[in-house]
Amino acid sequence: MKFTGTYLGPYEGIYNFNNNSGVIDxxxxxxxxxxxxxxxxxxxxxxxxxxxxxxxxxxxxxxINGRYVNGEIFCxxxxx
Numbered sequence: 596m597k598f599t600g601t602y603l604g605p606y607e608g609i610y611n612f613n614n615n616s617g618v619i620d621x622x623x624x625x626x627x628x629x630x631x632x633x634x635x636x637x638x639x640x641x642x643x644x645x646x647x648x649x650x651x652x653x654x655x656x657x658x659i660n661g662r663y664v665n666g667e668i669f670c671x672x673x674x675x
Contacts, residue, residue, distance in 0.1 A: 605630055648668040
């Protein structure tokens with residue numbers, strides 16, 4: 596699967612103390628992703644290829660940019 600969205604950056608929280616997880620805004624829906632391939636792209640439009648983890652236990656509510664968002668976990672295989 597491939598989609599384009601705005602990379603908001605790492606989210607804030609005790610479970611993300613080393614900023615290894617971030618958020619991509621895809622038209623008001625959110626994908627929770629690893630930041631390893633997105634460093635330096637905060638605030639930019641990105642296109643990523645990969646797959647969603649299709650398990651409801653893999654849905655997270657995270658705090659980013661002053662608000663809570665609910666997102667699906669997405670595993671990035673490639674940044675296009």
